[in-house]
Amino acid sequence: MSETPTPDAAAGRGPDKLLAIGAYGERVAAYRYLVLSEKAPDAQHRREFAAMADEEQEHKQRLEKLLAEMYPDADFVLTAEDKELVVTGPRIIEVRDEAEFHAALRMILETERKTARFYAQHAKSLPAESLRALFHELAEEGAEHYQRLRALARQAGLPHTADDAMD
Numbered sequence: 001m002s003e004t005p006t007p008d009a010a011a012g013r014g015p016d017k018l019l020a021i022g023a024y025g026e027r028v029a030a031y032r033y034l035v036l037s038e039k040a041p042d043a044q045h046r047r048e049f050a051a052m053a054d055e056e057q058e059h060k061q062r063l064e065k066l067l068a069e070m071y072p073d074a075d076f077v078l079t080a081e082d083k084e085l086v087v088t089g090p091r092i093i094e095v096r097d098e099a100e101f102h103a104a105l106r107m108i109l110e111t112e113r114k115t116a117r118f119y120a121q122h123a124k125s126l127p128a129e130s131l132r133a134l135f136h137e138l139a140e141e142g143a144e145h146y147q148r149l150r151a152l153a154r155q156a157g158l159p160h161t162a163d164d165a166m167d
Contacts, residue, residue: 025086026060116142
């Protein structure tokens with residue numbers, strides 16, 4: 001499976017499934033940030049991660065509410081390919097030492113970048129203006145989370161990466 005989805009990776013998926021994919025990504029992000037809020041070595045970082053977990057949880061709830069309201073009969077299972085559109089690496093992370101903390105930060109950085117791309121790509125093609133606006137908003141928030149997380153990673157001593165040069 002490809003680490004980076006092709007531009008048409010969600011082709012053939014309806015707005016109901018796109019909402020579900022987004023909600024899955026937000027659920028994973030909320031969980032990961034919650035783990036970091038408990039395991040980060042610095043109190044300021046723990047507070048930042050807790051705030052980001054709350055934001056991701058709110059996003060998940062918004063997406064799930066829209067899915068239930070707009071598509072009450074939606075019935076499908078997300079495939080591994082669906083999940084790869086918004087999540088990098090395993091869903092569950094373990095952070096017991098600095099190396100695992102840095103590895104989690106790298107994985108979450110890539111996930112934020114991937115999720116922002118997912119929302120931006122699909123914001124243009126959704127049928128309802130309200131969904132297009134929401135996906136556009138979530139794309140912007142994903143990009144903002146990426147920048148916040150990148151700053152936290154630098155403060156935590158995460159070594160410089162090739163991604164930094166691209167931003």
